[in-house]
Amino acid sequence: MGRPSTYSEAMAEAICDEVAAGGLITEICDQAGYPDYKTFRKWRTEHADFSKRIARAKEDQMDYYCDKIVRLNASMNADNWQYVNAQIRNTQWLMGKLKAAQYGDKVQAEVTGAEGGPIQAAITVQFVKTNTEG
Numbered sequence: 812m813g814r815p816s817t818y819s820e821a822m823a824e825a826i827c828d829e830v831a832a833g834g835l836i837t838e839i840c841d842q843a844g845y846p847d848y849k850t851f852r853k854w855r856t857e858h859a860d861f862s863k864r865i866a867r868a869k870e871d872q873m874d875y876y877c878d879k880i881v882r883l884n885a886s887m888n889a890d891n892w893q894y895v896n897a898q899i900r901n902t903q904w905l906m907g908k909l910k911a912a913q914y915g916d917k918v919q920a921e922v923t924g925a926e927g928g929p930i931q932a933a934i935t936v937q938f939v940k941t942n943t944e945g
Contacts, residue, residue, distance in 0.1 A: 815846050818854050822846065823861045831871035833879065873914065876906050 815822055822845070829839045840848040855862045880899050887895040906914040924930040 814850070815844070816850050818858055818861070823854070823858070823864065826851070827864045827868040830865060830868035831875065833872055833875040869909070873906060873910055876902050 826836075826839060826845065830836060836851060837848055839845055840851050846854065855865060880902055883895050883899050883902070903914070907916060922930065
């Protein structure tokens, strides 16, 4: 059976379900029975509802990743802790990149004056006498 190239609601739903369950779009598109990546991009461009559903599925994917971290943490033991810890850190990093506002590191900049005091503001006005004789 060839790859589907005609958009269908059933295929769109299957793709969204896979994404929400943690699937990577490129890996989904590599599977038999799914459209290739080029077709996926075309569908997303041509079908606004599909694009919105994929965006929602990506949000659901973050819930999946949170659950994955909890499962990984629960599976950690003395023999596998380094491997599991690396998986947790990589998943956290990915979440921080995909949804920085929600899962990224909080960066806060604070501006202060000298020695941590308030910023001093000053305006200097200088009057210059001009020679108006011609």
